[in-house]
Amino acid sequence: MADTSMPLLKVEHLTKEFPTGSGFLGGKLSKKVVSAVNDVSFEIRAGETFGLVGESGCGKSTTGRAIMHLDPPTSGKVYFEGKDVSKMNKAQLKDMRREMQFIFQDPYASLNPRMTIGEIISEPMVIHGIGTPEERMDRVRELLDVVGLNPEHINRYPHEFSGGQRQRVGIARSFILRPKLIICDEPVSALDVSIQAQVLNLLKDLQKEYGTAYLFIAHDLSVVQHISDRVAVMYLGKMVELSDWKSLYAEPNHPYTQSLLSAVPIPDPDVQKSRKRIILAGDPPSPIDPPSGCRFHTRCPIAQAKCSESAPEFREVGEGHYCACHFAKPFPIKESHIDL
Incomplete structure (x- = not known):
């Protein structure tokens, strides 16, 4: 490259x-x-x-x-x-x-x-x-x-x-x-x-x-x-996470990214069996009337009051790794809040 x-x-x-x-x-x-x-x-x-x-x-x-x-x-x-x-x-x-x-x-x-x-x-x-x-x-x-x-x-x-x-x-x-x-x-x-x-x-x-x-x-x-x-x-029109692909897949810092990655199938059947899908509640809001604060807070399992009040800054959380979440950290969701 x-x-x-x-x-x-x-x-x-x-x-x-x-x-x-x-x-x-x-x-x-x-x-x-x-x-x-x-x-x-x-x-x-x-x-x-x-x-x-x-x-x-x-x-x-x-x-x-x-x-x-x-x-x-x-x-x-x-x-x-x-x-x-x-x-x-x-x-x-x-x-x-x-x-x-x-x-x-x-x-x-x-x-x-x-x-x-x-x-x-x-x-x-x-x-x-x-x-x-x-x-x-x-x-x-x-x-x-x-x-x-x-x-x-x-x-x-x-x-x-x-x-x-x-x-x-x-x-x-x-x-x-x-x-x-x-x-x-x-x-x-x-x-x-x-x-x-x-x-x-x-x-x-x-x-x-x-x-x-x-x-x-x-x-x-x-x-x-x-x-x-x-x-x-x-x-919903906003960038929520950016990184090199290895860091993004190994340590997603945004709840939405982690949810998306949990839906990606893994070829190894033993690993796939042990994985837990992270299912988000509801549907994406209308872009005509987006939610206040963080646009993802209406579906986020770890959302708090702060999330609806102010939009998170798109900040660097690691070298070359950026995330727009007030509570950004690797694997922020521990388990799905919705059972399959």
Whole structure:
């Protein structure tokens, strides 16, 4: 993993809000907003894989789209190679996106059914005016071979491929410009488990070959474990824990992280039998009206009065290990409060 003094991507206090209509607040008519991402900060170094995990609806994908300025953030800063993305004009954004690409979650919806595989993969080169038509097709054939597809299938259409093959097409498209960073938005969640492993191994191999950094978004901690250098956990739009993956899995300091990890199956049946699942009470609150103080306190087994009164600081609890919990410590929950 490459390490430089300046991070490839730096996200500072990123917030993204969406309007949901109007309502009365304190006797006055005001616009209602849902805060999908709230005050999120992190860095990604060149060649690193940064995992971002959490339940569906916690703001992971919105974070990725805000970084790419597909949905510009409401506030906060995004720096790519030291340059403020929010101050870029259209031409500068276009140049930036040459170096920052996206792999979408759904391999069925992210490919144009009216375009051939060759046209889909070469489209970024066309948009950026790179190469002649012959050079583009040569590059496409080269990449098809790299991602494990037959270069002879260059003139086929997406409906002629399986889900795993389509995701390989999406991966080839994201690598066609040889970007420095790829935002992987749940790239394996729509695939069978056996195919997931193939795609994850492919992403790791491509990273070794091209030195690409990944922002790997997922809801499955077992998937993130196999590919990430560092992992951040999100809950209801807020980042609650961040660490290198070994520390996070060995000593989770946040009750939510510990609950998520308890659901990850272990291949050893003897160890799996002895484990205790930590089941959280209730459902995640609505992001339109999040709880006061710590957003997790309504479901947290160790919550106290302080948790509903003030939001915890996102502080360092160990070397490179950050946690947003008033009572952060390794394995804060001793046993599940709900019986299976």
